Each structure stands twice: as C-alpha cells, then as structure tokens.
Amino acid sequence: MSLVIVGSMAFDGIETPFGKVDKIVGGAATYIGLCASYFTDNIGLVSVLGNDFDMGYLQLLQDKGIDIEGVEIKPSGKTFFWKGKYHNDLNTRDTLVTELNVLGEFDPKLPDNYKNADFVMLGNLSPGVQSSVIRQIVRKPKLIAMDTMNFWMDIAMGDLKETISMVDVLIINDEEARQLSGEYSLVKAARIIQEMGPRFLIIKKGEHGALLFGEHQVFFAPALPLEEVFDPTGAGDTFAGGFMGFLAKTKDISFENMKRAIIYGSAMASFCVEQFGTRRLEKLSLAEIDHRIGKFVELVRFDV
Amino acid sequence: MSLVIVGSMAFDGIETPFGKVDKIVGGAATYIGLCASYFTDNIGLVSVLGNDFDMGYLQLLQDKGIDIEGVEIKPSGKTFFWKGKYHNDLNTRDTLVTELNVLGEFDPKLPDNYKNADFVMLGNLSPGVQSSVIRQIVRKPKLIAMDTMNFWMDIAMGDLKETISMVDVLIINDEEARQLSGEYSLVKAARIIQEMGPRFLIIKKGEHGALLFGEHQVFFAPALPLEEVFDPTGAGDTFAGGFMGFLAKTKDISFENMKRAIIYGSAMASFCVEQFGTRRLEKLSLAEIDHRIGKFVELVRFDV
Numbered sequence: 055m056s057l058v059i060v061g062s063m064a065f066d067g068i069e070t071p072f073g074k075v076d077k078i079v080g081g082a083a084t085y086i087g088l089c090a091s092y093f094t095d096n097i098g099l100v101s102v103l104g105n106d107f108d109m110g111y112l113q114l115l116q117d118k119g120i121d122i123e124g125v126e127i128k129p130s131g132k133t134f135f136w137k138g139k140y141h142n143d144l145n146t147r148d149t150l151v152t153e154l155n156v157l158g159e160f161d162p163k164l165p166d167n168y169k170n171a172d173f174v175m176l177g178n179l180s181p182g183v184q185s186s187v188i189r190q191i192v193r194k195p196k197l198i199a200m201d202t203m204n205f206w207m208d209i210a211m212g213d214l215k216e217t218i219s220m221v222d223v224l225i226i227n228d229e230e231a232r233q234l235s236g237e238y239s240l241v242k243a244a245r246i247i248q249e250m251g252p253r254f255l256i257i258k259k260g261e262h263g264a265l266l267f268g269e270h271q272v273f274f275a276p277a278l279p280l281e282e283v284f285d286p287t288g289a290g291d292t293f294a295g296g297f298m299g300f301l302a303k304t305k306d307i308s309f310e311n312m313k314r315a316i317i318y319g320s321a322m323a324s325f326c327v328e329q330f331g332t333r334r335l336e337k338l339s340l341a342e343i344d345h346r347i348g349k350f351v352e353l354v355r356f357d358v
Numbered sequence: 359m360s361l362v363i364v365g366s367m368a369f370d371g372i373e374t375p376f377g378k379v380d381k382i383v384g385g386a387a388t389y390i391g392l393c394a395s396y397f398t399d400n401i402g403l404v405s406v407l408g409n410d411f412d413m414g415y416l417q418l419l420q421d422k423g424i425d426i427e428g429v430e431i432k433p434s435g436k437t438f439f440w441k442g443k444y445h446n447d448l449n450t451r452d453t454l455v456t457e458l459n460v461l462g463e464f465d466p467k468l469p470d471n472y473k474n475a476d477f478v479m480l481g482n483l484s485p486g487v488q489s490s491v492i493r494q495i496v497r498k499p500k501l502i503a504m505d506t507m508n509f510w511m512d513i514a515m516g517d518l519k520e521t522i523s524m525v526d527v528l529i530i531n532d533e534e535a536r537q538l539s540g541e542y543s544l545v546k547a548a549r550i551i552q553e554m555g556p557r558f559l560i561i562k563k564g565e566h567g568a569l570l571f572g573e574h575q576v577f578f579a580p581a582l583p584l585e586e587v588f589d590p591t592g593a594g595d596t597f598a599g600g601f602m603g604f605l606a607k608t609k610d611i612s613f614e615n616m617k618r619a620i621i622y623g624s625a626m627a628s629f630c631v632e633q634f635g636t637r638r639l640e641k642l643s644l645a646e647i648d649h650r651i652g653k654f655v656e657l658v659r660f661d662v
Contacts, residue, residue, distance in 0.1 A: 143542060238447060241585045262566040265583060274580040274657045279569060281545045313660040347662055353578045354658045356617040358651055 055121070056096035057302040058168045059086045060187050061177020061201075061291075062157055063101040063125070067137030068330060070144065070285050078331040079111045081134065082177030082201065085288040088335045089295030089322045090175075091118035092343060093303040098168045100124035100187070102160045104132035114336065123165045131156035144283045145260060164190045173302045175294060176200040181210055181217035188220050197307050199223035201294055207233050219251035222307075225294050227258045240265065241272075254312065256297070258290055266316050268309045275316045278324040278349055285330045289323040292335065296322035321346040359425070360400035361606040362472045363390045364491050365481020365505075365595075366461055367405040367429070371441030372634060374448065374589050382635040383415045385438065386481030386505065389592040392639045393599030393626045394479075395422035396647060397607040402472045404428035404491065406464045408436035418640065427469045435460035448587050449564060468494045477606040479598060480504040485514055485521035492524050501611050503527035503602055505594070511537050523555035526611075529598050531562045544569060545576075558616065560601070562594055570620050572613045579620045582628040582653055589634045593627040596639065600626035625650040 061083030068075050083101045090097055098121045105128070112122055137151035160183055170193040176184045178201045188198060198221045206214045207230070218224055224247060228240060235243035244255050244267040255267040261283075263276040296319035297312075304311055324346060328334045365387030372379050387405045394401055402425045409432070416426055441455035464487055474497040480488045482505045492502060502525045510518045511534070518538075522528055528551060532544060539547035548559050548571040559571040565587075567580040600623035601616075608615055628650060632638045 239585055239587075241583050259566065262563065263580070272583060272657060273660070274583070275660075276567070276578040276580065279545045279576060279578070281543055283543075310661070314662055317660055317662065351662060353576060356577070356579075356621055357614070358618055358621065358655060 055098045055168050055171045056094050057090055057173045057175065057298060058098045058100060058124070058164070058171035059083050059090065059175045059177065059295075059298075060100040060124075060162055060184070061086060061175075061179060062134050062160075063103055063107070064134040064136055064157075065106075066287060066331060067135070067151065068285055068287050069139040071140065071142050072282075072284050073330070075330050079108060080136065080288060080331055082179075082291045084115075084332060085291035085326070085335070086175055086177055086295035086298070087115060087120050088118065088332055089292045089326070090299030090302065091115075091120055092322070092338060092340070093296070093299030093318070095119045097121065097299075097302075098124050098165070098171070100162045100164060100168065102126045102128060102156045102162070104134075104156045105129050107133045124162070124168055126163070128156045138287070140286065144286055147286075162187050169193070172196045172305065173298055174198045175298045176221070177291060177294070178203050181206055181213040185213070185217040185220060188217075196305070197222045197301060199225055199294065199298060201225045201290070202230070204230050204233050215250055218247075221252055223254040223256065224252040225256045225258065225290075225297070227260070227290065231255075231257045256316065258293060260286075260289075264293070264316060264320060266309075266312060268312070271309050273309070273313045273316065275313075275320050276350070276353055277320060278346070278353065280324060280327065283327045286327050287331060289326050292326040293319040293323040295319070317347065317350050318343075321350060359402045359472050359475045360398050361394055361477040361479065361602055362402045362404060362428070362468070362475035363387050363394065363479045363481065363599075363602075364404040364428075364466055364488070365390060365479075365483060366438050366464075367407055367411070368438040368440055368461075369410075370591060370635060371439070371455065372589055372591050373443040375444065375446050376586075376588050377634070379634050383412060384440065384592060384635055386483075386595045388419075388636060389595035389630070389639070390479055390481055390599035390602070391419060391424050392422065392636055393596045393630070394603030394606065395419075395424055396626070396642060396644070397600070397603030397622070399423045401425065401603075401606075402428050402469070402475070404466045404468060404472065406430045406432060406460045406466070408438075408460045409433050411437045428466070428472055430467070432460045442591070444590065448590055451590075466491050473497070476500045476609065477602055478502045479602045480525070481595060481598070482507050485510055485517040489517070489521040489524060492521075500609070501526045501605060503529055503598065505529050505598055506534070508534050508537050519554055522551075525556055527558040527560065528556040529560040529562065529594075529601070531564065531594065535559075535561045560620065562597060564590075564593075568597070568620060568624060570613075570616060572616070575613050577613070577617045577620065579617075579624050580654070580657055581624060582650070582657065584628060584631065587631045590631050591635060593630045596630040597623040597627040599623070621651065621654050622647075625654060
C-alpha cells in the first residue's frame, strides 16, 4: 500500500455565516483520503462506522481508487457525529455536539496488505489509538505523519509525547504548538517539539499559512488570500491529505520536495473551504489543481 | 530630493516583557528615515520637535546622510511623547500616555528643494496635515505613499478618504483595512480601498507578513519567523522606510520591483524588533542586510 490513512469518519452538522447543513459526511480520514486520491492510487483507509453511514459515500471513495478494507462497520452502533457553529470571522467556532458513538471504542486493525505501507498518515485520534497503529506496521515506512489536538495535551500528555516520539512529521496548528511546547515563539516551540522526536514539524496558521521546520531549515507557505471562505471544516485535514498524497506520489522525502508537498496541501485546502464539507473535493479536475498551484507561485515569487 | 519623509519625531517610553525604557527617541519619521538611509541618499525629513529633543540624535540622522532642513524646532514647546506597554504575546499593547505637545500644532512647510521629490512617504499624521504636504509639492512625484491609523477613521473619515484619494500607495495593517472598508475578507477590503484611489495597497499583518495588492496582482511577503521579538515599536514604520528607500534607490515602480521593496521592508523590520527603539537600526551593515534578505529567499523559495 502506498499511503495508509487512519482517522475518523463522521457525520457533521455545520453552521457558518453563509448557511447550514444538518448532516453531511465528514471526519479526518474522509478529507485526507479524498484529497490524497488526486495524487496517488493505492490508498488504504482505516476507520470505523456505524450502521447509519451513507453507503453511497463509501462507493464514492472507492470510485476515487481508495481501498476501504480497513474501514470497519459496526452494525450495532452509530457513526461519530460532530456539530459546530463558526463565528463571523470564520477563524473560531463553537462545538455544539460531540457524539463519539462507535469512535469511542475504535480499535483499528490494519489489514495485512496495509502493514507494509510506504506512507502513513494518522489523523487526530487518541494518542493510544495512533500508537497502536504504528505498532502493527511490519516494515518501516518511508514516513509517518500525525495530527493531534489540544484536547489530548490536556488529558493524555504522557501518551501523546510517546506517540509523537514514534513519528517523522507532526502536523499541528500554532495554538497547539504553543501549548505542546510551553513557548509562545513558534521558532522556540519548533525546537522543543522536534526534540520530542519528529524530524519535521508543520505548524498550520490557518489563513496565515503554514511553516515547515526541518532539521536545519524553515519553509513558509502562505494561504491563498480568498475572497470568501464558505466553510473551513476539514481544511487542516485536506492540507495534510495533499501533503501526504503528494509525497506518496513522488516518493521523495527531501526537504525540497516537502516544500512542494506543502504548497500542494495549501492549494487543496483553498479548494476545501469553498463549499460545505467535502463537496468541493469530490469534483476537482487536475487542471483546476494545476491552475491553483500557479496562483501560489505568482503569490510568493520574487527575484532579488 | 530623492525621498521626502513627513511624520512624527518623538520620545517613547516602552515596556515589553523583556525590559523597560523611560525615554528613547522614536516617531514614525525617525524610523522611516533611519531605515531608508541604508538604501538612498538625498532624503529630506519633515517633522517638528520641542526644545527638549536630543540634538545628538539629529546629528546621527545627518551622519546617515539625512537632510533635516524640514525639521522645525519649536523653542517654546516639548517634543511629542508616547508611552506604551506590550502584552506578553507582543502582538497587542496598551497606550499609557500620549502627550502631543508640539505635534498638536504641526503645520509642515516643505523647504523649496523638497518640493520636487521623486518619492514621498507620509507617516501616520492627521489626514489634513498629510494632504497639506501633498498640496505643497510642485512636480508630480513618481510615487506618494501614506500610512494612517484607525483613530483617524473614527474621527475624520471624510478627510482621510480625501487624502487617500491623493496617494499611490496606502500602507495599513489588517485591522485598519477591515475598518476602512467594512469588509472582513482582505481580498474584498483591498478592492474597496483601491477604488478609493490608491493603485497599490499594502496590508501589514505583523508576524504574519504583508500583502501587496496591485492593479491585477497580489504578492505575499512573510515575516521572518523570529526566535525572539524584543520590542515591536516602529516595525511598521521601518517596513515602510525599507519599502520606500528601496524604491527611491532603484527608481523603478513596476510591480516586480515593489515585490522586492516589500521583501527589503520586511527584512529591515525584522532587525528593528531585535532591540529597543531605533537601536538596532542605528548600526546595521549592508552585509547584514544582504544576509537577512537571503533568509527571506530561503524561507519562501520552492520549485514546482
């Protein structure tokens, strides 16, 4: 398997200043997988669903070339549900409902042909679940990346640090980097976090772009200045999906290529926010992606 | 005159989490002039001082090649004084004292040899004072740029819009752009502001970099991720000084060259914040500046 993605699949209820949906497919693994499918085949998804999930959506993922053998369906349970409302600036949101349902007992089992994955992306899950996945891998992957969130820093910092020590790339946002490190300066925070294990750290700053810290290098990718952000849900996961999908496609984990991967992740995230949920990501063309990449080049290119 | 700079000169009292100074030379014109002096000679300063100003500091400006014929000294008054305290994140500050003193009646008179300036930079002042300067110019400059602040939007929006309509470049921060336009999205805000007159708009986002909007183009320059920001005072003015100084040096106002100018402005601002007030800007070498520019190139350069 080229890329194994582990994470939640969900139903989301979303309210933004521009509209509202009561129930739409979401979840980290969904966004990551859908986005990565534009770059590479041979993607395996590991997740858990209840009896209420939309089977048509699973078919859509398969039509994109995603293997779903790792997606367990629990006939007696319901799918994870999250509901949130964005504030007017779209940078902050209130979580209104979190029903873990089958995600609460998620105990991922990698199918045999996932255990030799070249690339592994661990979406935000409890650090214990994330590390249990790493332990099932039989051949060292080229790269393991993980996402996490402040919630796990609050209640399971020990487990979290152990899991972080097992991965190559940690992908978090600026607030999480500050909480994890105890440092306000992102440069200092990065050094402290990299000492926890990961060779690479990506700090996402939402509309302010993202920073990639390597062993002795830093790269900054802007976010595309957008006229309108319709729904930010899933933008971070989409970013991670573009990053990992591009690396899985190119099989090159040099810093130079990671820079490109971050630009691709940023471009994909800029699509994601244009419509509710995964809608925009379901129907992209490679020409649209290329054109958007061109916008990033224009945005930052200068000669001295 | 190559570059005429109009703005406040001041004493500042500054408290940051790292230290405190009771009285140090500051003011927009000081930062802009000092910074621009690394790029071009033939700079004229227009400002007003009280009888208490540090004459040694005026000499320092002259030693940097800055003409101070336009600096009026009022023997009966005191110099503008500002005192502020930065919060721990250094992104926000409280103004503790504002004593306008001689700045309250500032009625700038351009010396004759300033009236044919190629480049004019209007630091933050009342819009009426800014426009009175523009009216004294006898030969249309290559470029007039201005800064302003939310205070003038609150109390003198009509005057402000009139002044904005007279300039080529408006340089403001993101909050100011939102207030001036009434739009949260910076892309929409930019369009509305450019319709007010300026062909170019620079939106400064502090540690998140700066955006340059041209007629049909956008450029984004990051801020350098810094280990420590010691004192942010004057960073925005230093940015403007680097931008205008570079343009005055190169005499090229194409969008491509403005991009370079913004990178130079950003590099100079990254020096400014390393020490209190203008201290770091007083003693820079061209080699240090070149080296810092190299850091910006490394930070954003990628190939697709």
